[in-house]
Amino acid sequence: MNGKLLFVASLSARQRLAERGVLIGRAVFYGLILFVFSRLWDAVLEGEPIPGVEAHQLVWYLAITEWIVLSGPPLHSEVEDEVRRGDLVYRLARPVSYPVVKLAEGLGDLLVRLCSLGVVGVVVALVITGRLPAEPARMLWLVPLGVGAGVLAMVMHFTIGLTSFWLHDCRPIYWVWQKAAFLLGGLLLPLPLYPPWLRAIAEASPLSALLYGPGSLALGLDTAGIWMVLVRQLAWLAVAVVGLAWLFRRGVARLEIGGG
Amino acid sequence: MRFAIALLATNLKAAFALRGTFFLQAGLMLINNLLFFVFWWVLFERFEEIRGWRIGDIAVLYGISAAGYGLAAVLAGGVQDLARHIEDGDLDPMLNLPRSVLVQAVAARTRSDGWGDVVTGMILLAMSGHLHGLAWLTAPLGVVVAGVVFAASGVLLHSSAFWLGRVEGLARQASEFLITFSVYPPSLFGWQVKLLLFTVLPAGFISYLPTELVRSFDPGMLVMVLAGAAGYAILAWWVFERGLRRYASGSRFGVRD
Amino acid sequence: MTTAIEIEDLTKSFTLRQRAEGLRGAMRGLFSASHRTVTAVDGLSLRIAAGERVAFLGPNGAGKSTAIKLLTGILHPTHGHATVAGLVPWVDRRRLAHRIGTVFGQRSQLWYHLPASDTFELLGRVYDLPRAEHRRRCAALVERFAIGEHLHTPVRQLSLGQRMRCELVASLLHAPPILFLDEPTIGLDVEAKATIREVIRGDSERDGRTLLLTSHDTADVERVCDRVVVIHRGRLLLDEGIETLRTRFLRRKRVILHTAEPELALELQGVRVIDRRPHRLALEIDVDVTPVEAVIHAALSGARLRDLTIEDPPMDEVIQAIYARAEQQHQGAPP
Numbered sequence: 001m002n003g004k005l006l007f008v009a010s011l012s013a014r015q016r017l018a019e020r021g022v023l024i025g026r027a028v029f030y031g032l033i034l035f036v037f038s039r040l041w042d043a044v045l046e047g048e049p050i051p052g053v054e055a056h057q058l059v060w061y062l063a064i065t066e067w068i069v070l071s072g073p074p075l076h077s078e079v080e081d082e083v084r085r086g087d088l089v090y091r092l093a094r095p096v097s098y099p100v101v102k103l104a105e106g107l108g109d110l111l112v113r114l115c116s117l118g119v120v121g122v123v124v125a126l127v128i129t130g131r132l133p134a135e136p137a138r139m140l141w142l143v144p145l146g147v148g149a150g151v152l153a154m155v156m157h158f159t160i161g162l163t164s165f166w167l168h169d170c171r172p173i174y175w176v177w178q179k180a181a182f183l184l185g186g187l188l189l190p191l192p193l194y195p196p197w198l199r200a201i202a203e204a205s206p207l208s209a210l211l212y213g214p215g216s217l218a219l220g221l222d223t224a225g226i227w228m229v230l231v232r233q234l235a236w237l238a239v240a241v242v243g244l245a246w247l248f249r250r251g252v253a254r255l256e257i258g259g260g
Numbered sequence: 261m262r263f264a265i266a267l268l269a270t271n272l273k274a275a276f277a278l279r280g281t282f283f284l285q286a287g288l289m290l291i292n293n294l295l296f297f298v299f300w301w302v303l304f305e306r307f308e309e310i311r312g313w314r315i316g317d318i319a320v321l322y323g324i325s326a327a328g329y330g331l332a333a334v335l336a337g338g339v340q341d342l343a344r345h346i347e348d349g350d351l352d353p354m355l356n357l358p359r360s361v362l363v364q365a366v367a368a369r370t371r372s373d374g375w376g377d378v379v380t381g382m383i384l385l386a387m388s389g390h391l392h393g394l395a396w397l398t399a400p401l402g403v404v405v406a407g408v409v410f411a412a413s414g415v416l417l418h419s420s421a422f423w424l425g426r427v428e429g430l431a432r433q434a435s436e437f438l439i440t441f442s443v444y445p446p447s448l449f450g451w452q453v454k455l456l457l458f459t460v461l462p463a464g465f466i467s468y469l470p471t472e473l474v475r476s477f478d479p480g481m482l483v484m485v486l487a488g489a490a491g492y493a494i495l496a497w498w499v500f501e502r503g504l505r506r507y508a509s510g511s512r513f514g515v516r517d
Numbered sequence: 518m519t520t521a522i523e524i525e526d527l528t529k530s531f532t533l534r535q536r537a538e539g540l541r542g543a544m545r546g547l548f549s550a551s552h553r554t555v556t557a558v559d560g561l562s563l564r565i566a567a568g569e570r571v572a573f574l575g576p577n578g579a580g581k582s583t584a585i586k587l588l589t590g591i592l593h594p595t596h597g598h599a600t601v602a603g604l605v606p607w608v609d610r611r612r613l614a615h616r617i618g619t620v621f622g623q624r625s626q627l628w629y630h631l632p633a634s635d636t637f638e639l640l641g642r643v644y645d646l647p648r649a650e651h652r653r654r655c656a657a658l659v660e661r662f663a664i665g666e667h668l669h670t671p672v673r674q675l676s677l678g679q680r681m682r683c684e685l686v687a688s689l690l691h692a693p694p695i696l697f698l699d700e701p702t703i704g705l706d707v708e709a710k711a712t713i714r715e716v717i718r719g720d721s722e723r724d725g726r727t728l729l730l731t732s733h734d735t736a737d738v739e740r741v742c743d744r745v746v747v748i749h750r751g752r753l754l755l756d757e758g759i760e761t762l763r764t765r766f767l768r769r770k771r772v773i774l775h776t777a778e779p780e781l782a783l784e785l786q787g788v789r790v791i792d793r794r795p796h797r798l799a800l801e802i803d804v805d806v807t808p809v810e811a812v813i814h815a816a817l818s819g820a821r822l823r824d825l826t827i828e829d830p831p832m833d834e835v836i837q838a839i840y841a842r843a844e845q846q847h848q849g850a851p852p
Contacts, residue, residue, distance in 0.1 A: 025433045032437065039448040043311045044303070168281055172288030172373060179295035188299055193306050266642040270628060270635055277630040277671065353624060355591045357643055358614035508607070510531055510583075510592050 004096065005104040012108030026113075027120045030070055034121070037062050037188060038128045050193070053219065056129035058190070060218035063125040065187045065211040068146060069178075071113040072153030073106040076174050079161025092252065099248055102158060110150045118146075133218050141226050145214040148233040152210055153181075155240040162244070165251035185211030190219060206236035264363050268335065271370040282372045289376025293326055297384065311447050318445070319388035320474050324399070325442040325467040327381020328406020333374025336366045336411040340435070342418035343428045351507060362500050366415065394477045402470025405489040406442075409466045412489075412496035413438055419496070422503030434461075442466040462492060520600075521695055521727040522565040522588065527597035529558040529583055529751075557583040559751035560597070567694065570721055570728040572738040575748035576840055581731050584748065585697060588729075589617060602695055615644060618688035622700030625672075625680070626687055632669045633683040637690060644691040651690065658686045661723075662716055678709030682716065689720070695727040702737050714740040735832035747836070749843045763829050768805045774798045774816050775824035783815055796823075801830075 016023075041058045079102065082088045091098050126132065133139065160177060164170045182188065185207035191199050202208050213229035221229075275282055300322065304315040332339070342365055345351055354364040385391060385399050417431045441463035446454050457464040465488040473481050533553045557580045565571055575581045586592040588601050590610035599606060602616040627636045641651040659665050662682045667675055672683065681701060688696065701717065702710040718741045721728050730742055738745060738759070745762055747755035757765065771791070774781065779795045787806025792799035802812055809827060816822060 021429065025429065029433065029436065032440070036440070036444055036448070040310075040444065043448050044307050047310055048307050167284075169285070172285050172292070175292045176288050176295065179292050183295055183298055183302075189303060189306075194302055195305055198302065263642050266639055270631070270639045273635060274628050274630045352586070352591050353619070353621065353626060355610060356589055356614055356617070356619050358611045358645075359643055508591065508593050510529070510586075 005100065008101055008104040009108040009111075012105040013112050014108075016109050016112040023112075023116055026070055027117065030066060030117055030120055031124045033066055034059065034063055034124050034128060053190075056131055057133065057218055057220075059129050060125050060133045061190055061215045062188065063121045064142065064146075064218055065185070065215040067114070067117050067121045068149045068153065068211055068214060069181070069187060070117055071110060071146070071150050072157060073109040073113070074174075075102060075106050075154060075157040076161035076164075076170055078102070079158060080164040080170050083161075083164045089255065092255075099158065099244060103154065106154045106158070107151070110147075110154060114146055114150060118142075134220065138217060138221075141217060142214060145217070145226070145229060145233070148230060148237070149210050149214055152206065152233055152237050152240060155237065155244055159240065159244045159247055162247045162251050165254055181207045181210060184208065186215065187211055190215065206232075206240070209233045209236055261363070263359055264367060267363070267367045268370070271337070271367065275370050275372050282375075285371075285373040286375040286379070289373040290379050291376075293377060293380035294383075297322055297380075311445075313445055313447070316389040317471065317475060319384045320390050320399070321445060321467050321471045322443050323381040323384030323388060324402045324406050324470045324474070325381075325439075326377045326384065327403040328408075328466060329410050329439065329442075330374040330377025330379075330381060331403060331407035332410040332414070333371040333377060335370070335407070336414070337371040337374065338366045338368030339411055339414035339418060340371075340432070341368065342366070342415065343421040343426075343431050346418070346421040346503075346507065347426060347428070351504070355508070361504055362415070362497060366411065390474055395474045398470070398473045398477060398482075402467075402473055402485070405470055405485055406466045408489045409462050409492050410438070412492040413462055415496040415500055416492075419500045419503045422506050437461060438463055438466075445471075458488075462488070465489060465492070519567045520564055521567040521569070521602060522563070522729070523600045524561055524563040524588070525598045527558055527561040527584070527587060527599050528556065528595045529580075529587055529592060530554050530556045530595045556751050558587065558594070561748070561751070561753055563746065563753065563756065565727060565729070567727055568721075568725040569744060570718070570742040571730070571744045571746055572742040573729060573731040573746050573748065574738065574836060575754075579748045580751040581748050582699070583751075585699065585729070585731065589613070589619060589697060615691060616693050616695060618691070618693040618696040620684055620688045620696065620698045620701050622681075622698075622703035625684060627672045627680065627683055629673050630671055632671055633664070633675075633687070634668045636672075636683075636687055640687055640690050646691060654690060654692065655686075658689055661720060662686050676709070677705050678712060681705065681709070681713055685713075685717065685720075692724075693726070695729070696721070698728065698730045698732075700732055700734075701730070702732065702734055710734070710736070711740075717741055735836060739832050747839055749840065750847065754843055755839060763832070763835055768803060769830050770802050770804055770809055771826075771828040771830060772800045772802060772809065772812060773824075773826040773828070774800070774820075774822060776816075777821040777823055781816065781820045783812070783819065785812060785815060788812060 038055075038059045041055050045055050045058075079088075082091065088098070091101070094101075156177070157174070160170055160174050163173060167173070184202040184205045186194070186202060191202050191208060191212045194202065202212070209229055209232040213232065216225070216229075297319075300318045301315065304310075304318070308314065338345075345365060345368075351361060351365065354361045357364065381403060391399060414431075414435060417434050418427070420431070421427045438461055441457060441461055446457050446464055446468050449457070454464070457468070465485065469481060469485045469488070472478075473485060531554070533555060559580070561580075561584060573581050573584065583592065587594050588599060588606055590606035590613050593607040601613060604613045604616070606613050627633055628639075637655050641648070641655075646654075659668060662685055664679065664682050664686060667679045667683065672680060675683070685701075698717070702713050705713065714737060717728070720726065721741075728741065730737065732738060742759065744758055745755065746753065755762075774797070776796055776798065781798050783790075783798070783800070785807050787803035789801045789803075790798065791801050800812065802809060813825070
C-alpha cells in the first residue's frame with residue numbers, strides 16, 4: 001500500500017515540475033509580495049519603531065508565512081472539478097480510498113512547491129534585507145515545520161473541496177477560509193502585534209500553528225517553542241483528518257442516495 | 261447603447277434565476293473582502309499613521325478599488341473568459357450578430373460575486389470619514405474610473421490571445437498582480453515602481469489617483485483621472501478590434517476546420 | 518429566379534506555425550518559425566438560387582465549416598469572391614447578419630437558465646425589430662414550431678428536441694431569407710429528428726427560405742434538401758439533385774423477397790446475397806449487369822412470393838462510395 005502511494009506522490013511531483021510556466025508565475029508573485037511588503041514595513045517602522053523587532057526580521061517572517069501559503073496545494077478546486085465532472089464516482093470504485101490517493105498526490109505537489117518556493121524565498125529575502133536571519137542554522141527547523149504546516153493546509157483544502165458535494169461552487173468558501181487564515185494566522189503581521197482580544201482568538205485557532213508558528217522562527221523562537229508548534233500542528237492535523245473523514249463519508253452517502 | 265443595456269438586463273435576470281448561488285457568492289465575497297481589510301485595521305490600531313496615511317485613507321483606497329473591481333465584474337464579467345473564448349473560437353456566433361463583438365464578449369456574463377465587492381466598497385467608503393462635500397461626487401466617479409480601468413486592462417491582457425494563443429494562465433496571473441497593487445498606496449514605492457503603476461499595471465489610475473481626488477479635490481487631478489481612464493478604454497477597444505481582424509483572417513495557432 | 522448565394526473561385530489558405538516541443542522548441546520558435554500552408558477551401562464555385570435547400574457534405578476536414586465561415590463573414594478569404602443575399606460577407610458582415618440566420622447543433626444561442634422567451638426578447642433588441650412586428654412574428658413562429666407550452670420554462674429543463682425547436686425560432690425571428698444549419702439534429706432521438714426535419718423543410722417551403730445544411734446524418738439530407746454539394750479536400754466534387762445522385766452514382770437496388778418456402782436458391786450474375794433467413798432473402802442487385810425484373814422472374818420461377826420490397830441503397834453508402842472513389846483518384850493522381 002505504501003509503495004503505491006509513494007508512486008502516486010512521485011508521479012504528481014514529476015507532473016508539477018514539468019509545469020514550468022506555473023512554477024515561474026508563482027515564484028514571481030511570491031517575490032512581488034515580499035517586495036511590496038518590505039516597502040510597507042520600511043514605511044511603518046520609519047514612523048514608529050517596534051521595540052525588539054527589526055525590519056529585516058519582519059521580511060523574513062513574511063517570507064516564511066507566504067512560503068507556506070503558496071505551498072499549500074489547492075486541492076479544493078481539484079476535488080470540486082472531479083465532483084462536478086462525475087469522475088469522482090469512478091475513482092470511488094478503485095481499491096484505494098479516494099482521500100488517501102488525493103492526499104498522496106497533494107503531497108507530491110506540496111514538496112515541489114516547498115522546494116521551489118523555498119529557494120526563491122531565501123534568495124529574494126536575502127536580496128531585500130541584505131542579511132540572513134540571526135542563527136541561520138535554526139532555519140533548518142523550517143523543514144519539519146513547513147511540511148507540517150503544508151500537510152495541515154492541504155487537509156483543510158481537501159475538506160473545503162468536499163463541500164462541493166453540497167454546493168455548486170466551493171471557491172467563495174475557500175477565499176473566506178484563506179482570508180481568515182491570513183488574519184488569524186498572522187500572515188502579514190505577527191500575532192504579538194495584534195490587539196490582545198484578537199490575538200487570543202488567533203492563538204486558539206489552528207491557523208496560528210499554520211503560519212505564525214513557523215514564521216516566528218524568524219523572530220527568534222526557542223527550541224521549546226518549536227516543539228510546541230510541532231505538537232500543535234500534529235494535534236490540529238489529527239482533528240482535521242477526523243473532520244475530513246466524517247465529511248467524506250457524509251458526502252459519499254449523499255452521492256449514493258442521489259444516484260451520482 | 262440600448263442593446264448593451266438589454267444584454268445586461270438579461271444577464272442579471274439569468275444570474276438572479278439561481279437566487280441561492282447569487283446571494284451566497286456575493287455574501288461570501290463581502291466577508292472575504294472585509295476579513296482582508298481587518299489586516300489594515302489591526303495595523304493601524306498599532307501604528308496610527310504610515311507615511312501620512314491613516315486608516316480612513318486606506319479605507320478609501322481599498323473601497324474604490326473593491327467597488328471598481330466589483331462594477332467591472334458585474335458589467336463586464338465576460339472579460340475573464342475572453343482569452344479562452346478567443347482560443348476556442350467562441351467569438352464566431354458573435355460575429356454573426358449585427359452588434360459589436362467586444363460588447364457581446366465583455367457583457368457575455370455577469371459575475372454575482374462582484375456585488376459583494378461593490379457593497380464592500382460602499383461600506384468602506386461610508387466608514388472612511390472622507391465622505392463629505394465634493395467627495396459624494398468624486399467617490400462614485402472614482403469607482404466608475406476604477407471599474408473602467410479594470411475592465412480595459414483585462415481586455416488588453418486577454419486580447420493578447422489573438423496573437424499569442426494560450427495566454428489564459430498568464431492573463432489571470434497578471435490580473436492578480438493588478439489587484440494586489442491596487443490596494444496598496446504607491447507612496448510605499450520608489451519612482452520606478454510608481455512609473456510602472458501608471459503605465460503597464462495601471463493600479464495608479466484604478467485606486468491611487470481617485471483616492472487623492474476624494475481626499476482633496478483638485479481639478480487638474482480630475483482631468484488626469486478621466487483622461488487616463490478614457491485612454492485605457494480607447495486603447496483596449498482599438499487593440500481588440502485589431503485582434504478581431506486577425507481572428508477573421510484565421511491565422512491563429514492550430515486552427516480547427 | 519434570384520440568386521441567394523453566389524460563390525466564385527473562393528479560396529482560403531491557412532498558414533500554420535509549427536510549434537516545436539518543449540522549452541527549447543518554444544525558445545527556438547521565438548526566432549524562427551517553420552510554416553505549413555493548409556488550403557481548406559480551394560477555388561470553390563457555386564450558385565444557389567433563392568428558396569433552394571442545399572446540403573453541404575464532406576468528411577471532416579474537407580472544408581465545409583471553413584466554407585460556411587467564409588459565407589457568413591466570420592473568415593476572410595485568401596482570394597475569390599462571394600455574394601450572400603446580395604452582400605459580400607467579409608465586407609458587410611454586420612449588414613449581412615440581418616439577412617442570415619444560423620443554427621449550430623453543438624452551440625446554443627439560448628440563455629441556459631432563462632426561459633426561451635427571454636432570449637427571443639433580447640434578440641428583438643439585437644436586430645432592432647419594431648416591437649409590434651417582433652411580437653407578431655414571435656407568436657407566428659411559436660405556433661409554427663409548436664413550442665407554446667415550453668416558452669416560459671427555463672431552457673435547461675427542456676428536452677433536446679424542444680430546445681432545438683426554440684433554437685430554430687430564435688434564428689428566424691428576424692425573418693432572414695437565408696438559413697445556415699450545422700448539425701441541427703445531432704443528439705436527438707429518432708422521433709425528435711423527424712419532427713425537426715419536417716418543421717425545417719415546412720418553414721422553408723412556406724417562406725421561400727434558402728437553406729444551407731451541413732450534417733453527418735444523411736437522413737437529414739434526404740428529408741430536408743433537394744440538392745447535394747459534396748466537398749472534398751476543399752474542392753467541389755459533386756453538385757447534384759438528390760435523386761440524380763442515387764441513380765447516377767450507385768447503380769444498385771436492394772430487393773427483399775419473402776417466400777412461402779423456407780429457402781430459395783438464386784444464382785445470377787451481379788446479384789449478391791446480403792442476408793439469408795428462413796423465408797426471407799435480401800439481395801443486392803447491380804442493375805448494370807442484371808435488371809431487377811430478371812431477378813424477380815428468376816425468384817418467381819423458384820418459389821411462391823408472399824411479399825416483395827425493392828429499395829434504393831441508403832444514402833450513407835452512396836456518399837461513402839463517392840468519397841472512396843474521390844480518395845482513390847486523389848491517391849492515384851500525381852502529387
